[in-house]
Amino acid sequence: MLSVRVCSPGSAASLRFCLGCTNKIPLMRESTRCMSWSPRQLRVQISNPPDTVKSEHPRVLITGGLGQLGVGLARLLRKQYGKNNVILSDIKKPSDEVYNSGPFVYADVLDYKNLQELVINNRITWLVHYSALLSAIGEANVALARRVNITGLHNVLDIALENRLRLFVPSTIGAFGPTSPRDPTPDLCIQRPRTIYGVSKVHAELIGEYFHHKYGLDFRCLRYPGIISADTEPGGGTTDYAVKIFHDAVNSKTFDCYLRPDTRLPMMHISDCHRATLEFLQAPAGQLTLRTYNIGAVSFTPEEVAAEIRSHIPELRVTYTLDAVRQSIADSWPRRFDDSNARRDWGWKPSFSLPELVSDMLRSVRAQREKES
Numbered sequence: 001m002l003s004v005r006v007c008s009p010g011s012a013a014s015l016r017f018c019l020g021c022t023n024k025i026p027l028m029r030e031s032t033r034c035m036s037w038s039p040r041q042l043r044v045q046i047s048n049p050p051d052t053v054k055s056e057h058p059r060v061l062i063t064g065g066l067g068q069l070g071v072g073l074a075r076l077l078r079k080q081y082g083k084n085n086v087i088l089s090d091i092k093k094p095s096d097e098v099y100n101s102g103p104f105v106y107a108d109v110l111d112y113k114n115l116q117e118l119v120i121n122n123r124i125t126w127l128v129h130y131s132a133l134l135s136a137i138g139e140a141n142v143a144l145a146r147r148v149n150i151t152g153l154h155n156v157l158d159i160a161l162e163n164r165l166r167l168f169v170p171s172t173i174g175a176f177g178p179t180s181p182r183d184p185t186p187d188l189c190i191q192r193p194r195t196i197y198g199v200s201k202v203h204a205e206l207i208g209e210y211f212h213h214k215y216g217l218d219f220r221c222l223r224y225p226g227i228i229s230a231d232t233e234p235g236g237g238t239t240d241y242a243v244k245i246f247h248d249a250v251n252s253k254t255f256d257c258y259l260r261p262d263t264r265l266p267m268m269h270i271s272d273c274h275r276a277t278l279e280f281l282q283a284p285a286g287q288l289t290l291r292t293y294n295i296g297a298v299s300f301t302p303e304e305v306a307a308e309i310r311s312h313i314p315e316l317r318v319t320y321t322l323d324a325v326r327q328s329i330a331d332s333w334p335r336r337f338d339d340s341n342a343r344r345d346w347g348w349k350p351s352f353s354l355p356e357l358v359s360d361m362l363r364s365v366r367a368q369r370e371k372e373s
């Protein structure tokens with residue numbers, strides 16, 4: 001039968017490291033066992049307090065890795081830590097190129113046992129949890145979004161806690177709502193999103209931070225802006241227009257936008273997003289005054305990005321056919337992020353301005369087109 005020991009200050013147990021007390025208490029004997037209040041009530045063998053987990057040679061599992069962001073992050077992590085130390089996973093079939101580039105496994109985040117097996121068999125130390133249904137597709141599939149984004153997260157959190165993983169979960173500009181300050185939006189402010197996506201991300205931020213404070217889970221979360229990439233497609237979000245405009249500009253020189261021309265949203269080039277994720281994952285825990293940070297880069301409207309594209313493709317013609325769902329989501333989101341805490345604590349700095357982002361996207365989309373023809 002499982003019993004639970006609660007550490008109280010001054011007791012003999014409080015001289016040992018305990019999940020409930022995190023790293024505030026000196027570790028006396030590495031072999032000491034302690035019970036956690038993990039929701040699945042598993043016995044946890046403590047061998048390393050969070051700050052001594054070796055970050056120089058992690059073994060990484062990425063869930064939901066075949067979406068817009070996972071493959072590029074795996075490429076960057078593999079460069080740093082070796083091909084076989086980074087496992088991509090998803091419930092979709094990988095392309096030949098992805099399959100041949102490094103380890104890939106099937107993993108449904110709703111299947112707790114399979115995830116647990118994967119983590120144990122592969123001695124995973126960092127888990128990057130990318131599986132999610134994004135804002136627009138989530139509104140069209142609320143029940144599924146609730147399962148994947150909330151139940152899936154609970155599985156991952158429990159596994160991270162039981163196996164003492166460093167857990168990275170991205171949040172989003174979508175974690176804010178119409179009552180949040182929008183220009184700029186600070187890290188700590190009112191968060192009352194009106195989408196299942198946003199609600200699930202606020203839940204992820206709060207429960208992750210709670211597990212950090214209560215059990216010492218090394219939970220790390222960045223709120224990403226809309227991410228702009230050339231060689232991977234966005235997965236059904238509100239910011240997807242800002243990727244499609246580049247493909248349409250190159251292919252047909254016309255673009256029909258579903259947002260109003262003056263809808264300002266925070267955006268970021270995918271390589272800035274990947275670099276931010278790696279730098280944040282590598283940051284010493286002692287430098288982090290928060291566990292959830294905004295990261296900003298650029299902020300633009302459809303008419304501003306179209307104007308910048310026109311400096312390369314003057315013939316580009318943009319029409320506007322509004323999508324009421326995505327417009328109302330965008331109208332409730334931040335217009336600009338305040339990311340001063342990330343800049344101060346772990347040195348975050350974006351590389352791509354709007355002109356650089358536009359030049360790079362057009363160059364990449366054209367190169368892709370030539371390769372395909």
Ligand SMILES: NC(=O)c1ccc[n+]([C@@H]2O[C@H](COP(=O)([O-])OP(=O)(O)OC[C@H]3O[C@@H](n4cnc5c(N)ncnc54)[C@H](O)[C@@H]3O)[C@@H](O)[C@H]2O)c1
Binds near residue numbers: 068107133134172
């Ligand atoms: N792309 C962005 O602009 C952006 C911005 C902010 C935050 N984020 C966050 O970053 C993460 C990755 O985003 P993305 O753009 O790559 O998303 P995406 O929609 O492109 O990919 C998500 C992946 O999750 C997978 N998935 C769905 N259900 C699953 C399940 N049950 N088990 C395992 N995998 C499942 C899908 O097959 C898909 O490949 C998400 O959590 C998202 O909320 C993305």
Ligand SMILES: C[C@@H](O)[C@H](N)C(=O)O
Binds near residue numbers: 197227
């Ligand atoms: C912003 C982000 O979370 C995603 N691209 C979406 O629009 O839903």
